[in-house]
Amino acid sequence: MDFQFTPSDQALRDEAEAFVRREWEPGHWDVVGSMAPLPNWHHADEELDEHLKAYRKKIVARGWYTMHWPEEHGGKAIGITTQLAYREAMAYAGSPSDLGGGLVAPVLMVEGAEWMRKEFLPKIANADIEFSQGFSEPDAGSDLAGLKTRAERDGDDYIINGQKIWGTYRNDWIHILVRTDPDAPKHRGITYLLMPLKDESGDYIPGVTVRGINSAVGRHRWDELFMENVRVPSRYIIGEENRGWYAAMTTLSFERSGIQRPARLTKLLEDYIEFNRTNARRHGPSAGPLGSMTFKNRLAELRIQVETLRMLAYRVAWMQSQGMVPQRESSMTKFLGDETAKAVYHTLYSALGEYGNLLPGNDIPLPEGGYLNAQAFMVGTMSVAGGTTEIQKGIIAQRGLGLPR
Ligand SMILES: Cc1cc2nc3c(=O)[nH]c(=O)nc-3n(C[C@H](O)[C@H](O)[C@H](O)COP(=O)(O)OP(=O)(O)OC[C@H]3O[C@@H](n4cnc5c(N)ncnc54)[C@H](O)[C@@H]3O)c2cc1C
Structure with missing residues (x-):
């Protein structure tokens, strides 16, 4: 391994640390932690939520939030070493957030339909929208491909029934893995969808119920999501039907070292x-x-x-x-x-x-x-x-x- 930071990477590190010291309220240790940046530690704290959103916007304004994205999607295509340098500096300084888009943005870039990219990527890049993740289920964690949440085609819609767990299902949208072919070998019967969780007035859509899970220290940190005959337009599919497992495994050249x-x-x-x-x-x-x-x-x-x-x-x-x-x-x-x-x-x-x-x-x-x-x-x-x-x-x-x- 020959790993060196360039002078411009080093300058970015210094700038990032100074930015966090200037812009992030250091009293909010509860959302940073040392395990990883863990935003929204306590869901009941709406003020903190707003604070986090405003802070993310500052990262956007600084031009850093999606600098790892390809240029065609508005990023600066910065290399892995630069991403690592920046992430390390942000974490060291106590930032609860660094680069944006999580898993869903890369998947949309590679597998999403053109209209989806146009609709969602700018909102993600601007930190206007965040997606919950609907992967794990009570009986599908290590064996994720054994997931049972069922999606059946009904005209132009899917009807979804099942349960997800260990996410934070408070966002307006979720990216979710569902089983569309129960007879196929387990990896081949899974479809990847975007799904609205809430309507325009901020209420959960019909059939969606969310129940909080408190952590060992009594804070509302995770949720369970129950779906009963939830109707989702089939145009929200990411990639192809029954090929969702492979779409979800899409890894782009984004840094994921755990630094x-x-x-x-x-x-x-x-x-x-x-x-x-x-x-x-x-x-x-x-x-x-x-x-x-x-x-x-x-x-x-x-x-x-x-x-x-x-x-x-x-x-x-x-x-x-x-x-x-x-x-x-x-x-x-x-x-x-x-x-x-x-x-x-x-x-x-x-x-x-x-x-x-x-x-x-x-x-x-x-x-x-x-x-x-x-x-x-x-x-x-x-x-x-x-x-x-x-x-x-x-x-x-x-x-x-x-x-x-
Ligand atoms: C705090 C927390 C946060 C989480 N956050 C998320 C999240 O953000 N998104 C998300 O999708 N999921 C999340 N999860 C779910 C997490 O990914 C699963 O809990 C995890 O993968 C284990 O799956 P399981 O709970 O089904 O346990 P199981 O897979 O049933 O495992 C039970 C036990 O069996 C062992 N075991 C299972 N399979 C094997 C094997 N093949 N070989 C040897 N031992 C095995 C396990 O190590 C474990 O000890 C979170 C879970 C926790 C506790």
Whole structure:
């Protein structure tokens, strides 16, 4: 791997960090976290929602939100290394958002009908519209291709029945995988659709019911989506009927190294050490174990682990920049990222002692604004979200080590 940032990448990093410090209200630690940028941590907080939307608009105005898109779609086609440099700087500085469009924009660019691209891509690029993701179901997570939500053709419409889970179904639109041919082999009977979730007055369309799921720390963080005879025009299909699995697997040359996590964890460790140096004595011994050599060694170990994670993320990005498709490398980054995040949060939380249980809003400048305890509870879920530990280990064993299935 030969990975170097150009002077212009370095300049972008500096600019991005300065931008976040200037434009993002640092009190909102609860939406940033160090696991990944996790927007809308608490759905009931509408003020925060508005704040996030306004912040995203500033990224748009700065010309960064879709700079990774191809020029034909209004982007600047910046390369993988530049995307990584920018994302790392944004995450390190605490930005809850960086590049826009998620998975749906690339899929629309490659598989979407011309009218869909014209209709939706400008709105996505302007941060006027966001899509929920309708992939996982209660019995289809690791085995996503086993999904059961059914879509049956009725004239020019599909009639949809089924359930999705683990998304945030509060947007006006969703991109959703549905089963259109139950008799075909499972990967071949799936269709990819856009579907309106709400009507023009902001109410859910007929047949749609959304129920919140609270996290372990009591915040409304996810939703379940129930669909009963929901009517969706068939022109909202992305790609071809029954070829949705392959459309959903479309990966463009957009950066997906997971660099945000080591960037956030680096900042967290730095903030913890700073807190300890400047506040521990004043606020009592339980907040200040830095004096112990054992604990110092533990912090050093964690910092090395985070750096290893960062190098792995760089490797994934470098492979992409060379036109290679990272597989076991992505799984290694995901797996090590989950384990490292758990180790960092759990170590710091217990090191803070009784201070770890203080709630946000007190006048002690705790790392992550007092949300470290909530993150320490939630960090375990990361080894399920986005592919479980066992699935990552399976990929590393088979595609990395060549072990039999
Ligand atoms: C916090 C959180 C956020 C999420 N966010 C999203 C989201 O944004 N979008 C989305 O679509 N989904 C999301 N999910 C869903 C997530 O992708 C699934 O929960 C995950 O893929 C596991 O699937 P499952 O829940 O069906 O469990 P299962 O697949 O049933 O797994 C149960 C257990 O069996 C093990 N297992 C399953 N298959 C194998 C195998 N082949 N080999 C070895 N072990 C195996 C698993 O590792 C696990 O321990 C989220 C989940 C969580 C918890």
